[in-house]
Amino acid sequence: MTQLQVKLHEKQxxxxxxxxxxxxxAAGRRFGKSRLAAWxxxxxxLQSETKDVFYVAPTFxxxxxxxxxxxxxxxxxxxxxxxxxxxVLTLVNGRKIYLKGxxxxxxxxxxxxxxxxxxxxxxxxxxxxxxxxxxxxxDVQGKALFIGTPKxxxxxxxxxxxAEKGTDEDWKExxxxxxxxxxxxxxxxxxxxTSMSSFAFRQEFLASFQAASxxxxxxxxxxxxxxxxxxxxxxxxxxxxLAGFVAVDKEAGNKNxxxxxxxxxxxxxxxxxxxVKEIRHGRWDIQETCKEIFNAVQNYMPTKIGIEKGSLKNxxxxxxxxxxxxxxxYFRIEDLNHGNRKKSERIIWxxxxxxxxxxxxxxxxxxxxxxxxxxxxxPNSQLHDDLVDALAYIQQIAMVEVSYDDFEQEDYExxxxxxxx
Numbered sequence: 254m255t256q257l258q259v260k261l262h263e264k265q266x267x268x269x270x271x272x273x274x275x276x277x278x279a280a281g282r283r284f285g286k287s288r289l290a291a292w293x294x295x296x297x298x299l300q301s302e303t304k305d306v307f308y309v310a311p312t313f314x315x316x317x318x319x320x321x322x323x324x325x326x327x328x329x330x331x332x333x334x335x336x337x338x339x340x341v342l343t344l345v346n347g348r349k350i351y352l353k354g355x356x357x358x359x360x361x362x363x364x365x366x367x368x369x370x371x372x373x374x375x376x377x378x379x380x381x382x383x384x385x386x387x388x389x390x391x392d393v394q395g396k397a398l399f400i401g402t403p404k405x406x407x408x409x410x411x412x413x414x415x416a417e418k419g420t421d422e423d424w425k426e427x428x429x430x431x432x433x434x435x436x437x438x439x440x441x442x443x444x445x446x447t448s449m450s451s452f453a454f455r456q457e458f459l460a461s462f463q464a465a466s467x468x469x470x471x472x473x474x475x476x477x478x479x480x481x482x483x484x485x486x487x488x489x490x491x492x493x494x495l496a497g498f499v500a501v502d503k504e505a506g507n508k509n510x511x512x513x514x515x516x517x518x519x520x521x522x523x524x525x526x527x528x529v530k531e532i533r534h535g536r537w538d539i540q541e542t543c544k545e546i547f548n549a550v551q552n553y554m555p556t557k558i559g560i561e562k563g564s565l566k567n568x569x570x571x572x573x574x575x576x577x578x579x580x581x582x583y584f585r586i587e588d589l590n591h592g593n594r595k596k597s598e599r600i601i602w603x604x605x606x607x608x609x610x611x612x613x614x615x616x617x618x619x620x621x622x623x624x625x626x627x628x629x630x631x632p633n634s635q636l637h638d639d640l641v642d643a644l645a646y647i648q649q650i651a652m653v654e655v656s657y658d659d660f661e662q663e664d665y666e667x668x669x670x671x672x673x674x
Contacts, residue, residue, distance in 0.1 A: 257295065257296070257299075257327075257328075257330065257331065259292050259296070261285070261288070261289060261292065262285065262434060262435055262436065263435070264284070264429050264433045264434070265284075265285050265288070265289045267427065268289060268398075268427050269289060269292060269293060271425055271427075273422075273423060273424060273425035274394070274396045274397070274423040274424075275396065275397050275398075275399070275416070275423050275424045275425070276396075276397075276398050276399070276416075276424075276425050276426075276427065277399045277412055277413050277416045277424065277425070277426045277427070278398065278399065278400045278401075278426075278427045278428075278429070279401065279402070279403055279409070279413055279426070279427070279428050279429075279460045279462070280400065280401075280402065280427075280428070280429040280430075280431075280433075280460050281402060281429065281430045281431035281432075281433075281457060281458040281459055281460045282402060282431055282457050282458055283431050283434055283437050284429050284430070284431055284433060284434050284460075285434050285436075286372070286400045286401075287319050287320060287323055287372070288323060288327075289400070290308065290320070290370045290372060290398060290400055291320060291323040291324050291327050291328075292327060293368070293370065293398060294306055294308055294320075294324065294350050294368070294370060295324065295327060295328045295331065295344075295350070297367060297368035297396070298344050298346075298348040298349070298350050298367070298368070299331060299344060299345075299346055299348065301346075301348050301367035301368070303367070303393065304348075304365050304366055304367035304392070304393050304395065305348055305349040305350070305351060305364070305366065305367065306348070306349075306350050306351070306366060306367055306368040306369065306370075307350075307351050307353055307361070307364075307366055307368075307369045307370070307386070307389075308320050308324075308350065308351070308352050308353065308369075308370045308372065309353045309354070309355055309361065309369065309370065309371050309372065309377070309381075309386070310352075310353075310354060310355070310372045310373060311354065311355055311356060311372075311373055311376040311377050312354040312355070312356045313340070313352070313353065313354030313356070313357060313360075314354070315354065315372075315373075316340065316352040316353060316354055316372070317340050317352055319372065320352055320372075321340055321352060324342060324350065325342070328342065328344070331344050331345050332344060332345075333345050333347075339351075340352035348367075355371075355377040355378065355381045358381055358385055361381065361385045361386060361389070362385055364389055365389055365390075365391075365392040365393065365395075366386075366389045366390050366395045367393055367395050367396075368395055368396050368397070368398075369386055369389070369390060369395065369396070369397040369398070370397070370398045370400065371386070371397065371398070371399050371400070372400055372401065373400075373401045373402070374399045374400070374401045374408075374409045374412070375401050375402070375403060375404040375405075375407055375408070375409035375410075376401075376404070379408040399412060402456065402457060402460060403456055403460055403461060403462040404456065405456075405462070405463075406462055410462045413426050413428075413462070428460060429460065430458060430459045430460055431457075431458040431459070431460075432458075442458055445458065446458070447610060448606060448610060448612075449606040449610075450601075450605035450606035450608075450609045450610075451609065452469075452601075452605065453601075453602065453605065453606055469601055469605060469631060469632075470604070470605065470608055470628045470629055470631060471608075471609075471629070472625070472629050474608040474609055474611065475608070475613075475615065475625065475628075476611055476613065476614045476615065477614065477615050477616075477617055477621070478528070478614045478615070478616055478617070479616070479617060480616060480617075482614075482616075483521065483528055483530070483616065484521065484523040484524075484525070484528055486523050486524055487521040487522055487523030487524070487528065488521065488522060488555070488556040489519060489520065489521050489522075489530070489553040489554065489555040489556065490519075490520050490521075490522055490555050490556055490557050490558070490559075490647050490650050490651050491517060491518065491519050491520075491546075491549055491550065491553065491555045491557075491558040491559070492517075492518045492520075492558075492559045492560075492589060492643050492644070492646035492647045492649070492650060493515070493516070493517050493518075493546055493558070493559065493560040493561070493589075493643060493646075494515065494516045494518075494561060494639050494642045494643040494646060495515050495542070495560060495561060495565040495566065495569065496513035496514050496515045496516075496536065496565075496639060497513065497565070498537070498538050498539040498542060498565075498568070513536075513637060513639050514534045514535055514536050514637065514639045514640075515534065515535060515536070515537060515542050515545070515639070516532055516533070516534040516639040516640045516642065516643035517532065517533040517534070517545060517546060517549050517643065518532045518640070518643040518644045518646065518647055519531050519532070519533070519549055519553055519555075520644070520647045520651070522647070522651045525612070526607065526611075526612030526613055526614065527607065527612060527613045527614070527647070527651075528614050528616065529613060529614065529615045529616060529644065530553070530616050531616065531618050531620055532620050532624055532640045532643060532644060533545055533549065533620070534620065534623070534639060534640055534643075539568060539569060539572060540572055542569060543569055543572040543573050543576060544576070546558075546560075546569075546573065547573065547576045547577075547580070547582075550582075550584055551580075551582060555584075557585075557587055557650040557651075558584060558585075558586055558587065558650075559586070559587040559588070559589040559646055559649060559650040560586050560587075560588070560589060561588075561589040561590065561591075561646065562588040562589065562590055566586075566588075570586075573586070587649075587650050589646045589649055589650070590649075596632075596638070596642065597631075597632040599645060600631065600632075600638070600641055600642060600645040603645035603646075603647075603648035603649075604628075604641070604644065604645050604648075608628075620640070623640060624640045624641070624644075627639070627640050627641045628640075628641050
């Protein structure tokens with residue numbers, strides 16, 4: 254019979270060798286969670302006599318992207334067949350490894366399992382485990398491994414703390430930072446630290462369960478510059494956060510005081526960060542809104558312009574197309590989206606690290622005061638955040654200027670294939 258040569262670093266081996274029925278692993282990025290999970294899936298499936306095993310990620314596509322290639326590589330000597338469309342591996346002993354998505358809970362029901370890995374548990378609804386997967390382990394007292402990077406104090410945190418108590422002999426917790434992977438130079442992690450907010454670094458690399466603070470953006474992080482200080486290098490980008498269109502000529506008294514504003518962020522992205530030229534904002538009707546957008550494009554000739562996709566963008570499109578034809582000036586509009594994230598989370602991840610590391614400079618202008626008010630009070634349900642939201646969208650379309658000298662080495666490889674870091 255084929256002997257698998259399990260290769261893991263010391264900290265991964267601690268989890269691999271542990272015999273607790275339920276193991277909860279909170280670990281930083283690039284610790285090696287996926288490789289650890291792949292080896293456990295293969296070994297547990299080979300040792301099972303009657304039941305199969307599951308690997309569950311937040312979505313089926315994530316499961317396939319993260320685990321399919323790793324499993325086929327590590328298990329090539331014990332894989333009998335691989336079904337690409339359904340992502341099911343059949344091993345030489347007849348046992349199967351299924352890749353599943355928690356976003357399709359019906360595909361998880363009605364089976365008994367010998368072993369289960371739940372990846373990025375913080376992004377999966379708690380009832381998927383409690384109501385569907387936990388009962389699937391009951392027949393043969395199957396085991397489960399929970400792995401993920403913390404995202405505040407949610408159900409993953411609660412599960413970790415339950416295991417940490419030590420009052421249930423079936424449960425065991427493990428905590429590792431990215432520094433615990435000896436295959437990643439500490440200098441690479443330190444380099445990432447310089448471009449991230451302290452909160453993001455603690456969560457992603459130190460696997461901290463710390464919740465986001467209300468004091469998210471500090472006024473002392475704000476850098477200002479005069480028009481003549483604008484960097485010579487770089488390219489302009491424009492991001493638009495559309496608000497509901499109002500008939501301004503009919504506005505009476507305080508009727509529309511609490512309406513959102515449309516915000517147009519105009520930013521030059523250069524080798525040292527962002528130069529925020531201006532953020533135009535106002536409550537305009539649809540024609541005025543489109544003229545403001547068109548004038549901004551004519552004035553700054555951006556590399557890209559993005560508008561949040563949806564009904565408001567669709568409503569504005571015919572007016573923008575008319576302006577393009579009338580002026581014989583055409584530009585492509587990129588779709589901006591919230592990426593299935595809450596607005597507060599998206600804005601924090603887009604802007605906090607940049608501001609904290611002094612990578613953003615605001616050109617002085619009348620728009621500074623309302624922007625600063627929104628930024629330093631974010632998030633606040635009693636205040637608008639339109640200007641901050643528009644600036645955060647720049648992150649989706651901006652291309653950072655880099656020197657190709659940094660990539661001359663033939664052995665260059667991205668540290669994180671997903672983010673490109």
